[in-house]
Amino acid sequence: MRVLMLSWEYPPRIIGGLGRHVYHLSTSLASLGVKVHVVTKDHPGAPMYEESKGVHIYRVVNYPPDIPQEDWVPWVLQFNVALLERAVGLLNDIKNISVIHAHDWLVAHAAASLKHAYRIPVVATIHATEYGRHQGHLPGPMNRIIHQIEWWLTFESSRSICCSKYMHDQITEIFELPCDKVDIIPNGIDAESFKKDISIDLYRKKYAPPGSKLVFFVGRLVYEKGVQTVIEAMPLILEKIEDVKFVVGGSGPHMNQLISLVRELGLEESVTFTGHLDTDDLFAFYKIADLTVVPSLYEPFGMVVLESMAMGTPTIVADTGGLSEIVVHEETGLMFEPGNPKSLAAAILRILSDEKLAKRLSRDAMAYLGDKYNWNRIATRTIEVYRRAIREYEYQPRTLKLCPPIPDEAIS
Numbered sequence: 001m002r003v004l005m006l007s008w009e010y011p012p013r014i015i016g017g018l019g020r021h022v023y024h025l026s027t028s029l030a031s032l033g034v035k036v037h038v039v040t041k042d043h044p045g046a047p048m049y050e051e052s053k054g055v056h057i058y059r060v061v062n063y064p065p066d067i068p069q070e071d072w073v074p075w076v077l078q079f080n081v082a083l084l085e086r087a088v089g090l091l092n093d094i095k096n097i098s099v100i101h102a103h104d105w106l107v108a109h110a111a112a113s114l115k116h117a118y119r120i121p122v123v124a125t126i127h128a129t130e131y132g133r134h135q136g137h138l139p140g141p142m143n144r145i146i147h148q149i150e151w152w153l154t155f156e157s158s159r160s161i162c163c164s165k166y167m168h169d170q171i172t173e174i175f176e177l178p179c180d181k182v183d184i185i186p187n188g189i190d191a192e193s194f195k196k197d198i199s200i201d202l203y204r205k206k207y208a209p210p211g212s213k214l215v216f217f218v219g220r221l222v223y224e225k226g227v228q229t230v231i232e233a234m235p236l237i238l239e240k241i242e243d244v245k246f247v248v249g250g251s252g253p254h255m256n257q258l259i260s261l262v263r264e265l266g267l268e269e270s271v272t273f274t275g276h277l278d279t280d281d282l283f284a285f286y287k288i289a290d291l292t293v294v295p296s297l298y299e300p301f302g303m304v305v306l307e308s309m310a311m312g313t314p315t316i317v318a319d320t321g322g323l324s325e326i327v328v329h330e331e332t333g334l335m336f337e338p339g340n341p342k343s344l345a346a347a348i349l350r351i352l353s354d355e356k357l358a359k360r361l362s363r364d365a366m367a368y369l370g371d372k373y374n375w376n377r378i379a380t381r382t383i384e385v386y387r388r389a390i391r392e393y394e395y396q397p398r399t400l401k402l403c404p405p406i407p408d409e410a411i412s
Helices: 017-031 069-094 105-118 141-156 165-174 191-195 201-207 227-240 255-264 279-288 303-310 341-353 355-369 375-392
Strands: 002-006 035-041 049-052 055-060 099-103 122-125 159-162 182-184 213-218 244-249 271-275 291-294 315-318 334-336
Touching (some): 002 017, 002 069, 017 035, 017 055, 017 303, 017 375, 055 069, 069 105, 105 141, 165 182, 201 279, 213 279, 227 244, 227 341, 255 271, 279 303, 291 303, 341 355
Parallel strands (some): 002 035, 002 099, 099 122, 122 159, 159 182, 213 244, 315 334
C-alpha cells in the first residue's frame, strides 16, 4: 500500500501537536510495511527531500514565510498551490498511490484537487474545528471561511478520522456527517522516548529554587488553551503556598495578552514564559514539575496529558472535550471546571500539599496508559480505515452541494 500524506507541519517544523501526530503515525505505518510519502512545508535547515525511518518527506517553499493573521486564508491557498506543484510530479513518478491522507483544513484544496485529478480516495483527519476553537462561535468572515473549508474537506473525503468521541459528536453534528463515515482513533504516545535520562540540575536551579513548587504548562499560546485561567488562579494559590512558580512553555498569538495579565496581577516573579521548547527541554520540565496543568477551554484530545502521564508527572485537566476521555478524575489525575480559577486553584493546591496523592495519581496514570495509546496499534487501525476507503471508493464527479447553514447563535 502507498499513501500520500499532506500536512502543513512535520518535524523539524513543529507548530503544535499535529506535526508530532503525523510524524509518529507515518513512521509507524512505514514500520508496518506501508510506503508513506509526506508532502509538507519547508523549514530552515531541513532538506527539501529526505528519507527518514522509512518515510519519504518532500518539503515545499511557500512565500511569504511570515504573515499577519488576517492574511492567513490567502497564505494557505498559496501553500496548497505549492503542495499541488510537488504532489502532481510525485504522483506522476510514483504511480499506484492508494490513498491521500489529508491532515486538517490547511491541505483541503490540494487533497480535493488530487482526488479528482487522479481518482484516488481521500481520508481526512480532523484534528480540531474552527467552531470548537471559538466555543461554538464564528466571530468573523475568516473564521466562517475556515469552517466552510473544514466541512468541504469532510465532504470530499471517503472517510474522516477524529481522535475522540467528543470530536466525533462535534463533527457529525456541525458538518452533518453520517456517523458511519467517521472513525475514532486516538492520538498516541511513544512511551519509550520518555524514559531517557535528561540532566535537570540547571533547569531546577533556574526555574525551581530549593523549596519552591513548580506548575508547568506547554502548548500553543492561543486563547482556547486557557493559560489565562492558570494566571488568574495564581493569586489564590500563593495565598496558601507562598513559593509557587508557574512556567509557561510555548509561543503563540496570545502571548502578549498573557504577559499583560501577569503584569496586571503583579505576578512577574511567579510566572515565567520560556518560548518554544525542544524535546530535551520539554522532558526536563516534565521531570522538575510538581504538576502539569492542561487548562483548555477547547481540546479535541490533549497530547500533553499523555506526555505528562508517561513522565510520571501529576496532571490536572479541564473537564472538557477529549481531556475528560483520557483522565479519570481522582484516579489518573484531577479535573476542574473549565475557565474557573477557583476550581483550578483548589485542584492545584490539593496536589501541591498532598505528596501521597500526587504519587498515587502518577503511578496509576502510568499504569493506565498501557497499550491503548500505542502508535503501532493506532497505525494498524489507520490501515483498516485506508482499506475500507479503498474498498468503498467509487469516483463521482464534483457535485454541487452547499455547506450546512451556520446557526445564528454561532455568528457573533
